[in-house]
Amino acid sequence: MSGFYIQYLDSLCRRRGWHEPMYECYRSAGGYTCHVLVNGREYQTDLAYESDHLAQENAAMRAFMVCRNFSVNGGMLARNGIVQGLPVDESSRKTRKGSRHISSGRSRSGHHSSSSSTTSLE
Numbered sequence: 233m234s235g236f237y238i239q240y241l242d243s244l245c246r247r248r249g250w251h252e253p254m255y256e257c258y259r260s261a262g263g264y265t266c267h268v269l270v271n272g273r274e275y276q277t278d279l280a281y282e283s284d285h286l287a288q289e290n291a292a293m294r295a296f297m298v299c300r301n302f303s304v305n306g307g308m309l310a311r312n313g314i315v316q317g318l319p320v321d322e323s324s325r326k327t328r329k330g331s332r333h334i335s336s337g338r339s340r341s342g343h344h345s346s347s348s349s350t351t352s353l354e
Contacts, residue, residue, distance in 0.1 A: 235289035241296045245270065248302075255291065257284040266291040270299055 234242075241253050254269040263280030266287035275295035281287040 235285070235292065237289050237293035237296050241268075241270065241292045241299070244296060244299055248299075253292065253295065255288050257287055259284070263287075268292055268295050270295045271302075 238253075244250075245252055248271070250271045255266055256269075257264055257266045260280065263282050264284045264287040265277045265280055266284065267274050267276045268288070268291040273295075275291055275298070277287050277290045278294070279290070281290060
């Protein structure tokens with residue numbers, strides 16, 4: 233069973249007509265980190281977690297908390313003027329190096345929690 237935020241993010245993407253989220257987890261000596269690609273933007277964990285499942289849930293939470301506020305026209309600005317996530321060229325994801333695995337949102341399970349940084353437009 234997937235974590236709550238992974239499910240919430242999957243559902244949000246389906247409702248908005250976006251591609252399903254793609255998760256990329258990395259393992260280091262400190263634990264697991266994760267990046268998730270949603271609607272051309274990348275969100276990542278704020279900490280290292282003891283499992284890839286926890287790292288995925290954290291990345292999904294960060295993405296969901298921002299994307300749920302995007303206008304339905306698919307814009308990159310949340311209603312409150314916050315820009316979230318880094319723009320990503322999806323072709324660049326294939327060239328990264330390191331210990332990792334990539335999966336779509338519905339193929340992983342576990343409990344996760346996450347948040348993401350924000351930049352305010354002034």
